[in-house]
Amino acid sequence: MLKLYNTLTRDKQEFRPIVPGQVRIYVCGMTVYDYCHLGHARVMVVFDVVTRWLRAAGLDVTYVRNITDIDDKIIKRAAENKEPLDELTARFIQAMNEDAAALGVLKPDFEPRATEYIPQMQEIIRLLEQKGLAYVAPDGDVNYSVRDFPGYGKLSGKSLEDLHAGERVEVTLAKRDPLDFVLWKRAKPGEPAWPSPWGQGRPGWHIECSAMSSTLLGRHFDIHGGGQDLQFPHHENEIAQSEGAFDENKGNPFVNYWMHNGFVRVDDEKMSKSLGNFFTVREILARYDAEVVRFFILRAHYRSPLNYSDHHLDDARQALTRLYTALKDHAVAAGPVDWNEPHAARFREAMEDDFNTSEAVAVLFDLANEVNRSGSRPAAVLLKSLAATLGLLQRKPMDFLQGRQVIVVPHAQLHVTGYPPKVEIGLSSEKIDQLIADRIAARKAKNYVEADRIRKELLDASIALEDTPKGTIWRRS
Ligand SMILES: [Zn+2]
Incomplete structure (x- = not known):
């Protein structure tokens, strides 16, 4: 029986799906x-594993991960770049798909975009009014009256008074309470706007998730996830x-389990950004194999802090190499798992304990x-099959082992060739192949001194023959 930690109740609970x-x-x-x-990589990888595991457990999963394509930051960036808004968002949606594919993240069933759900957002605002x-x-803004x-405050486990004291909230005359948040923003000149019962304007951020989740999953669904930073205020506001x-939720939670990484x-x-220790996924993938990054993320429990450092990434690379x-030496494919086998049983027990990856x-x-130790082929098959549930x-x-980057997830059409970058630290594959050919030629010519010299050159470059x-x-060691 799967147990998961529910942020709403602050304890581990048995997972019981609604249907x-x-x-x-x-x-x-x-x-x-x-x-x-x-x-972002962590959110994508963590919930990719959650959905893979639920599917491996035989459940029929519908997974929605939304895309926020209208927002203050987007408007600001488009203006700075002098770039049309939809071109900017299309460019970064493509980049996100490439990053996700490189990290072995399967596509969600739905990836709704906020701008496609404006009427549904307006309907919820109308109901709230x-x-x-x-x-x-x-x-002229429409605000929620907390x-x-x-x-x-129930998701944060805080009263309104605690929240006032603890959170940095902007006090404006337009809000009845500093914690009130915008549902619909009145249009400013030059900004994208949609007609509405409250005049031309655009949605606030939080409302999109209520609109997209209720439209695609219904008004009461099983699991809502996200990064810990979204717990307050975003999820509290949702x-x-x-x-x-929604009347059907009166007194009932609209989501049964809240999961935060x-x-x-x-x-x-x-x-x-201000500390200068801010890395994009592509910057990291220029230095580390994408599967090493995925492995690094999954080696930590999803609720623990994840500490990135070169040391930890190097360590993850060594571990994955092992x-x-x-x-x-085993050409095996992943297959069905016998969960009674002792290793498989332990693996399942770990995963069912709040996804203890x-x-x-x-x-x-x-x-x-x-x-x-034993060269056992069934053990190799099991290793590959259990690992498949983690991607x-x-x-x-x-x-x-030779450092070839391969995208294993058939994903969005990748227009950018050469992404993710080929991670080769030290000698290039071509150079290594050349040196090996030279070494064979030297041995054929009985020039053992030269053959040994080449072997040593490769060894010095951490290439094992x-x-x-x-x-x-050969492989990189
Ligand atoms: Zn959201």
């Missing part, structure tokens, strides 16, 4: 005005909107040790 056998899950996705950073939960402020929603507007830190510091090395990965190492170890081992009856194989 037996089905899971509906919504995750807040990217605001597309820039490249994805490691925090009707119920006395929204008001038109003197500046004081009129009794459950406000609750206020969806439970405030932890923060990403860099060298034990908060990741931020797993692939165990598979290198860190413990699940430890089981993969135990299996790799067994493959190394790991599915490349040909030599592709990984193995002479087999079929020829010489």
